[in-house]
Amino acid sequence: MMDDDRLRAVTACEFCGTVAEFGAEFGAGLEAVGVPPAGDVALCAACRGDAPAGEGHWRCLEGAAWSDVPAVQLAVWRKLGTLDAPWAVEARENMVLEGAVLGWTEVLAGVVHRDSNGAVLAQGDTVVLIKDLVVKGANFTAKRGTAVRGIALVADNAAQIEGRVEGQRIVILTEFVKKR
Known part of the structure; x- marks a missing residue:
């Protein structure tokens, strides 16, 4: 369950924007999905993988990539990495990740940036x-x-x-x- 300070989308999927029926805690059909270490995102059945979703459905991730919610950014980055389509690769490469989200993706991808002397580089360094x-x-x-x-x-x-x-x-x- 989402914490109150993380509660964002109670009536729409945070990936595709599908509006859920009013009434349930997260809207009918929406469920909180954990995205460690970032938190939770509210997703519809199709985005959770519980219902069929065609290739075209995942184009919604291009818009969701611009979310300012760290958990959504990380979830989108992970999902784009599983899709075998040129647009998905391009969308993932063009995501603007900052702060903790960038750190999480580097750990997940095993990417460590080092300068010519072997010093570890971080976002915002000179x-x-x-x-x-x-x-x-x-x-x-x-x-x-x-x-x-x-x-x-x-x-x-x-x-x-x-x-x-x-x-x-x-x-x-x-x-x-x-x-x-």
Whole structure:
């Protein structure tokens, strides 16, 4: 059962938005599903896997991925990882995960980002480029010694981070940075 402070969707599935009938604690057909370590999400029978759901049904995850509820984000990230469709892979890669959710996904995926010296990188760290990098498609070279503040970790790839250099958001290989 969801704690009062985690109670969010009492009449609609947190994945697909299917509106449940009024009356039951979580609405008829909705049940709280545990998403360790994040908490619970309220899901309909189709999203729980208790009723048939076609391939097209899971496109609802593209919208649910933008939820600001950590448990929903983690549940969507996990479900997208089980789907064998190009749109699902792309949706999972494009999810914007922050804070605890990003940490949970890294632990689940076994991904640890390390700089060129082996130091563990975390979301929001500042790194320094150790080599001039030609930025493809942006027509500039990111110079050695440039500080990149507030990096974002690529959830499924320990060799990549994202950051802003000269106003452009770019992907940087971790082998070319050191933690500041």
